[in-house]
Amino acid sequence: VDTFEKLSELFNRFPGIGPRQSRRFVYFLLGQSPQYAAELSRLIAELPRSVASCRSCFRYFPASAHSDLCGICGSSRRDTSLLMVVERDADLESMEKSRAYQGRYFVLGASIPILEKNPEETVRLRQLKQRIEQEGTTLSEVILAMSLTTEGEHTMEHIAACLRPMAEEFDFKISTLGRGLSTGTELEYSDATTIANAFKTRT
Amino acid sequence: VDTFEKLSELFNRFPGIGPRQSRRFVYFLLGQSPQYAAELSRLIAELPRSVASCRSCFRYFPASAHSDLCGICGSSRRDTSLLMVVERDADLESMEKSRAYQGRYFVLGASIPILEKNPEETVRLRQLKQRIEQEGTTLSEVILAMSLTTEGEHTMEHIAACLRPMAEEFDFKISTLGRGLSTGTELEYSDATTIANAFKTRT
Amino acid sequence: VDTFEKLSELFNRFPGIGPRQSRRFVYFLLGQSPQYAAELSRLIAELPRSVASCRSCFRYFPASAHSDLCGICGSSRRDTSLLMVVERDADLESMEKSRAYQGRYFVLGASIPILEKNPEETVRLRQLKQRIEQEGTTLSEVILAMSLTTEGEHTMEHIAACLRPMAEEFDFKISTLGRGLSTGTELEYSDATTIANAFKTRT
Amino acid sequence: VDTFEKLSELFNRFPGIGPRQSRRFVYFLLGQSPQYAAELSRLIAELPRSVASCRSCFRYFPASAHSDLCGICGSSRRDTSLLMVVERDADLESMEKSRAYQGRYFVLGASIPILEKNPEETVRLRQLKQRIEQEGTTLSEVILAMSLTTEGEHTMEHIAACLRPMAEEFDFKISTLGRGLSTGTELEYSDATTIANAFKTRT
Numbered sequence: 001v002d003t004f005e006k007l008s009e010l011f012n013r014f015p016g017i018g019p020r021q022s023r024r025f026v027y028f029l030l031g032q033s034p035q036y037a038a039e040l041s042r043l044i045a046e047l048p049r050s051v052a053s054c055r056s057c058f059r060y061f062p063a064s065a066h067s068d069l070c071g072i073c074g075s076s077r078r079d080t081s082l083l084m085v086v087e088r089d090a091d092l093e094s095m096e097k098s099r100a101y102q103g104r105y106f107v108l109g110a111s112i113p114i115l116e117k118n119p120e121e122t123v124r125l126r127q128l129k130q131r132i133e134q135e136g137t138t139l140s141e142v143i144l145a146m147s148l149t150t151e152g153e154h155t156m157e158h159i160a161a162c163l164r165p166m167a168e169e170f171d172f173k174i175s176t177l178g179r180g181l182s183t184g185t186e187l188e189y190s191d192a193t194t195i196a197n198a199f200k201t202r203t
Numbered sequence: 204v205d206t207f208e209k210l211s212e213l214f215n216r217f218p219g220i221g222p223r224q225s226r227r228f229v230y231f232l233l234g235q236s237p238q239y240a241a242e243l244s245r246l247i248a249e250l251p252r253s254v255a256s257c258r259s260c261f262r263y264f265p266a267s268a269h270s271d272l273c274g275i276c277g278s279s280r281r282d283t284s285l286l287m288v289v290e291r292d293a294d295l296e297s298m299e300k301s302r303a304y305q306g307r308y309f310v311l312g313a314s315i316p317i318l319e320k321n322p323e324e325t326v327r328l329r330q331l332k333q334r335i336e337q338e339g340t341t342l343s344e345v346i347l348a349m350s351l352t353t354e355g356e357h358t359m360e361h362i363a364a365c366l367r368p369m370a371e372e373f374d375f376k377i378s379t380l381g382r383g384l385s386t387g388t389e390l391e392y393s394d395a396t397t398i399a400n401a402f403k404t405r406t
Numbered sequence: 407v408d409t410f411e412k413l414s415e416l417f418n419r420f421p422g423i424g425p426r427q428s429r430r431f432v433y434f435l436l437g438q439s440p441q442y443a444a445e446l447s448r449l450i451a452e453l454p455r456s457v458a459s460c461r462s463c464f465r466y467f468p469a470s471a472h473s474d475l476c477g478i479c480g481s482s483r484r485d486t487s488l489l490m491v492v493e494r495d496a497d498l499e500s501m502e503k504s505r506a507y508q509g510r511y512f513v514l515g516a517s518i519p520i521l522e523k524n525p526e527e528t529v530r531l532r533q534l535k536q537r538i539e540q541e542g543t544t545l546s547e548v549i550l551a552m553s554l555t556t557e558g559e560h561t562m563e564h565i566a567a568c569l570r571p572m573a574e575e576f577d578f579k580i581s582t583l584g585r586g587l588s589t590g591t592e593l594e595y596s597d598a599t600t601i602a603n604a605f606k607t608r609t
Numbered sequence: 610v611d612t613f614e615k616l617s618e619l620f621n622r623f624p625g626i627g628p629r630q631s632r633r634f635v636y637f638l639l640g641q642s643p644q645y646a647a648e649l650s651r652l653i654a655e656l657p658r659s660v661a662s663c664r665s666c667f668r669y670f671p672a673s674a675h676s677d678l679c680g681i682c683g684s685s686r687r688d689t690s691l692l693m694v695v696e697r698d699a700d701l702e703s704m705e706k707s708r709a710y711q712g713r714y715f716v717l718g719a720s721i722p723i724l725e726k727n728p729e730e731t732v733r734l735r736q737l738k739q740r741i742e743q744e745g746t747t748l749s750e751v752i753l754a755m756s757l758t759t760e761g762e763h764t765m766e767h768i769a770a771c772l773r774p775m776a777e778e779f780d781f782k783i784s785t786l787g788r789g790l791s792t793g794t795e796l797e798y799s800d801a802t803t804i805a806n807a808f809k810t811r812t
Contacts, residue, residue: 002671003659007652010645015637016630020594020699026656027698028624030669031718034657036619041654043616047635048643050612060639062611089636090629091390100399109640143405147389177390178404180383182397186350187294187380188426194385196303201381201404202346205468206456210449213442218434219427223496223797229453230495231421233466234515237454239416244451246413250432251440253409263436265408292433293426312437391629497796506805549811553795583796584810586789588803592756593700593786600791602709607787607810608752 056131057105058124059089072096072104079103081140085128085159087111087152095145103143106131111146112155119158132163136170144176259334261310261327262292275299275307282306284343288331288362290314290355298348306346309334314349315358322361335366339373347379462537463511464530465495478502478510485509487546491534491565493517493558501551509549512537517552518561525564538569542576550582665740666714667733668698681705681713688712690749694737694768696720696761704754712752715740720755721764728767741772745779753785 004026011022029037052063054070061070072078082103086092092105108123116122132139144159146152160174167174179197181190190198207229214225232240255266257273264273275281285306289295295308311326319325335342347362349355363377370377382400384393393401410432417428435443458469460476467476478484488509492498498511514529522528538545550565552558566580573580585603587596596604613635620631638646661672663679670679681687691712695701701714717732725731741748753768755761769783776783788806790799799807 003652003655004669004671007649007656010649010652015633021625023699024624027669029653029656030660037653037657040616040619041650043612043619044638044646044653045650046612047616047638048646051639060613060636062613086390088391090632094391094393094395094398095402098395098398098402100395100402143402145390145402147391148384148386149389152389175405177398177401178381178383178406179385180381180397180400180404181351182382182385182388183351183394185385186352186355187289187348188291188297188350190297191386192297192301192303194383195297195301195380197383197404198380199298199301199303199346199348201383201400202378203381206449206452207466207468210446210453213446213449218430224422226496227421230466232450232453233457240450240454243413243416244447246409246416247435247443247450248447249409250413250435251443254436263410263433265410293429492796494797500797500799500801500804501808504801504804504808506801506808549808551796551808553797554790554792555795558795581811583804583807584787584789584812585791586787586803586806586810587757588788588791588794589757589800591791592758592761593695593754594697594703594756596703597792598703598707598709600789601703601707601786603789603810604786605704605707605709605752605754607789607806608784609787 058107058109058127059092059105077102080135080138082143083132083135083139083141084143084145086145087123087147087155091145091147101143103141108155108159111149111151112158113151114154123155125159125162128159129162129166132166132170136166136172139170139172141173141175142167144174146176148179260295260308261312261330262295262308280305283338283341285346286335286338286342286344287346287348289348290326290350290358294348294350304346306344311358311362314352314354315361316354317357326358328362328365331362332365332369335369335373339369339375342373342375344376344378345370347377349379351382464513464515464533465498465511483508486541486544488549489538489541489545489547490549490551492551493529493553493561497551497553509547514561514565517555517557518564519557520560529561531565531568534565535568535572538572538576542572542578545576545578547579547581548573550580552582554585667716667718667736668701668714686711689744689747691752692741692744692748692750693752693754695754696732696756696764700754700756712750717764717768720758720760721767722760723763732764734768734771737768738771738775741775741779745775745781748779748781750782750784751776753783755785757788 008022008026011017011025012019050063051060052068054061054073055068056073057070059070067074079102083106084095084101084103085106085108086095087108087110089107092107095101106128110123112119112122120126142163144156146156156176163174178201179194180201181198211225211229214220214228215222253266254263255271257264257276258271259276260273262273270277282305286309287298287304287306288309288311289298290311290313292310295310298304309331313326315322315325323329345366347359349359359379366377381404382397383404384397384401414428414432417423417431418425456469457466458474460467460479461474462479463476465476473480485508489512490501490507490509491512491514492501493514493516495513498513501507512534516529518525518528526532548569550562552562562582569580584607585600586607587604617631617635620626620634621628659672660669661677663670663682664677665682666679668679676683688711692715693704693710693712694715694717695704696717696719698716701716704710715737719732721728721731729735751772753765755765765785772783787810788803789810790807
């Protein structure tokens with residue numbers, strides 16, 4: 001059997017990569033120096049043991065012998081009364097870049113598809129509940145920070161519904177990110193909810 | 204000379220219409236009933252005298268013998284302490300649809316291009332200052348409601364700079380619409396300012 | 407009732423124009439000089455009587471008291487043994503610009519939608535048959551020059567099927583335009599039929 | 610140093626992959642089973658020695674101990690009087706899928722950028738000349754099968770100019786693929802050259 005075809009099939013499973021681009025990837029590799037392919041191969045082999053999933057928030061971080069907590073969860077300077085729930089590591093990175101938030105995180109790992117029958121198997125809902133069960137008394141607010149896409153809003157509603165009984169039990173608030181004008185948004189094409197909120201949160 | 208060519212040239216000046224689509228418009232008209240063309244011709248001829256520009260906010264409204272004020276400016280139920288400055292009529296329409304705002308408006312008529320040397324000739328800046336001169340003592344806030352495009356932000360900054368001395372003199376606040384997540388926005392692709400504000404305005 | 411709304415509704419029926427752009431057209435007209443609107447109105451009113459449909463090929467041409475034939479059909483220099491059938495006037499214009507063809511035309515007026523039950527009411531099929539009935543003995547070839555879109559190919563097949571009996575009776579050929587690489591086409595993304603034909607017609 | 614960052618930097622060099630998608634690739638790998646990463650790593654390491662470049666046409670093919678010629682160059686059933694020059698392996702694959710061509714190939718390896726000063730270092734021009742030098746007497750035609758993009762046409766012209774003296778010396782024809790309507794092409798938007806050729810090659 002054929003290395004070219006098998007490799008292009010594996011690339012084909014990469015997110016957003018179709019059969020044509022996956023073949024182009026293999027041709028690209030063939031055109032690179034053997035060192036490049038060797039280095040790429042080595043790093044991919046190393047990846048699973050060099051990156052760990054944080055025991056507390058489940059984000060990925062450079063594996064270390066000293067701790068199974070990521071830098072944020074292990075830090076004593078983060079506000080432990082705030083917990084922000086995000087869909088993916090990339091969302092957490094965006095939020096950190098904004099430097100607006102000083103609390104801690106929980107990474108669901110994915111969003112919940114609209115017709116998903118077993119959301120517990122798609123996202124880390126069980127682990128989220130378990131964490132809140134443990135830390136509930138210190139929490140004052142859980143922020144659901146999902147994208148404003150159909151799937152993001154669906155995820156937000158599902159998580160909110162699941163957390164509501166715990167919010168009452170432990171007396172914390174459930175909040176969501178504010179709507180408003182994003183960079184590039186034209187007023188004329190904005191929906192009424194966005195505009196109403198942009199007006200309310202004017203500064 | 205040729206009616207087809209002259210007509211297609213006039214359509215070519217319509218916003219967003221290139222030479223190809225303007226010809227297509229003429230072919231479309233040729234394919235419609237003579238009644239359609241007659242009605243279109245009549246309405247276009249009527250337009251200038253059937254629509255007036257409001258004496259106070261400059262938005263367009265159905266001309267009437269009774270008043271040179273539009274329905275909003277003539278209404279006694281709008282909050283006269285708030286003045287929202289928008290680029291175009293369509294922005295005003297979007298804001299009205301949101302039902303979030305109960306104050307009054309001023310329509311600049313356009314946005315100010317980045318390299319414009321004479322902004323006073325592009326937008327109704329003189330008329331805006333004149334209106335604030337007259338109503339300044341009743342104003343508590345002027346809201347600059349521009350799109351978050353490069354040109355919109357440029358317009359916002361220019362208008363803000365022009366109004367600042369009057370804001371001190373008459374003691375009103377200058378505000379801008381709040382930033383946040385718009386419908387469809389993905390957290391991962393949002394800029395830091397938007398995310399920071401979405402966090403601050405969480406509900 | 408409201409001139410603005412009625413006018414924007416009429417623009418809304420223009421090809422490719424949605425409700426938003428149609429309102430923008432009205433705002434655009436309001437921003438132009440009254441002369442512009444008057445001229446536009448006048449030309450639209452004039453259009454039906456200043457443009458005629460050619461008695462023979464049905465294309466539009468500047469109406470004249472002298473002839474009900476367009477410049478091409480009335481010319482003695484065009485090859486009367488060739489008849490090219492096109493969907494729309496714009497296709498005919500493209501073909502003329504190429505200067506490759508010296509025969510005559512027939513304009514169907516539209517393409518036939520895939521699920522159309524009465525193609526005779528969508529395109530000038532009856533008139534096409536009638537013309538071939540009259541000129542059949544002088545014809546050596548009928549060229550079906552449709553776009554290579556799904557609807558264009560459907561139209562091509564339907565017309566071909568309708569003309570086949572007449573082609574036998576009058577002994578003319580039915581041909582279609584050659585496939586090959588168009589400007590901008592990448593070999594990698596071309597379908598097998600296009601590539602095979604591009605190879606066959608290499609020069 | 611960080612495996613995640615180093616790996617995402619290597620993916621960033623893949624064709625068409627920006628910094629965001631390259632990070633997404635790493636997150637994707639982290640979410641897959643260790644077997645997937647191991648297999649991917651193994652195949653990438655194997656690639657350079659499992660795929661060879663054909664001694665005659667330079668296309669990639671599964672390496673074998675028996676031959677340094679690819680299946681096409683080694684076949685006795687291909688017409689040795691025809692040589693088709695293509696930019697990339699993917700173009701050769703498209704041509705083979707069309708089953709229209711029974712001759713042999715030469716893969717340039719790339720296209721020549723418009724302002725390239727040393728085309729000989731960008732594409733296998735020297736090797737192409739060398740091959741024609743050897744096989745010139747058996748050749749009746751060299752087909753330049755480039756994409757109809759600006760860069761493709763530039764490549765075509767450069768190669769044609771380089772081969773012209775050899776074409777005279779060895780008496781072979783230099784041809785290019787035929788232009789015409791591609792699938793999806795609309796007649797109205799086609800350029801004059803394409804339309805003229807589509808008319809000439811009608812069938």
